[in-house]
Amino acid sequence: MADRLKIMTQKFSQSILLIITTAWLLVATYLIFLYAPQEMTMGEVQRIFYIHVPAAWTAFLAYFILFGASVAYLWKRSPGADALAQACGEVGFTFCTVVLVTGPLWAKPVWGIWWTWDARLTSTFVLWLLFVSYLMLRSYVLNPGRAATLAAVVAIMGFVDVPIVYMSIRWWRTQHPQPVIAGGEGSGLDASMWVTLLVSWGALLCLYAFLVRERLALAARQRELSALRREWSATAAKEERG
Amino acid sequence: MVNHYLVGAFSLAWLAFGVYAWSLSRRQERLKQELDELKKRLESSGSAA
């Protein structure tokens, strides 16, 4: 009975989250396309900024949570921490992909180039590679019981690396300067633009939370299935003997 | 006079989120099927024994 109640409350809260997310996304869309002013030099294309930048912030946040969950897993060995790490890996990868797709589509019409190897873009690409390698590792580990631990180690090494990567490319670029695109996020933003940007980020955070929770539900179901499988093979063995 | 890059960027972004959400629901469905099937088999073997 308590179980049924728990499942019902989870489904209910997830539905609430979905409603809030959808509503917030609609509000954000209105702000992005109708409320935010047209940028002086860049024109309409600049509106990509309102999905590109918050997606990047969310991707880095996802990796940070992934790191925290990995540390928690190595410390406490809770399957919940491992599930959270995996969920952040998948959802973070999705957000990071969005960043890398929307970025060049904004850069090309505005600055004339699809890409440049400056500190911010290169670090974002490295982050994407870190997500990819994390997810690949999880699916290629031979013994599934080891996947969680190995993935946690890899995540921790990667997270420590990210600031070092960013700094080293910054220094490198001061020696070999290249065109910088989107000079500084905060440079010259109107108040209404800030509002749009932050509201968009809120919407994306809700989407992030929703997707992570869905992925966690999937993991929980997977655990249920594994437990049931064990029960099945136990009964099958008993029948053979009996 | 709509900007192609703008449309493309937002469409692709939503496509990415959509594909992921859809893959989640598909995996969820498959798991649910396996779970139900296994539960049925367990029940039938339990009643037979």
Add this chain to the structure above:
Amino acid sequence: MRNLKIIWAIFAKDLRLEWRHRETLASMCVFGLLVVFIFNFAFEPAREETLRLLPGLLWIAFAFAGILGFNRAFAAERENSSLEGLTLAPVDPGAIYVGKLLANLLFLGIAEAVIVFAASLWYNFSFLPVLGRFVLVVFLGTLGYAAVGTVFGAVSANTRMREVMLPVLQFPVAVPIFIGAIEATTGVLRGEPLSVYAGWVNLLAGFCVVFLVLSYLLFEYVLEE
């Protein structure tokens, strides 16, 4: 004290094993030479360009030779299931890490020497005037590269497609090493005063410290069953 004995034991065992057939060492050297060779067709460096391209070329060759070497470090253990033996023994896993790391350093160092020798011949470039500093910079870069390579080699030994898994794990994390090593090598080869590239040397040293410590601490999780 006991740890030192263990480190030496692992290091010596890996050396002895490799010395029997020298397969991995040979393939590392050959692969490195091939990279230097093919580079010649991709960018035919005129005299003036050699200085500009040589550091990058060297570190690309080192990088690929390293991948072959780090895979070897735990491949043998996997084949013989002696990895379980290592973990069951009441041994500090950090010591196993250091032993493996030293073996990797030695083999990669040998391959690097061969690569450098070939490059100096084929591109008519003498390393002798700056040999001391050059060796120091290459050592620092190799140490950082091997520090993460040893851990990721052990991790990918647990996967299928481990030849792919190792570089996929390794290269994103090793980016600062490559930037720092190539920049510092450029400074050394151009004969510039230390102050010009000291920042890069610091980056390499810092990376080594951070990742040596981190790897030492995390290695027990990689080994456990």
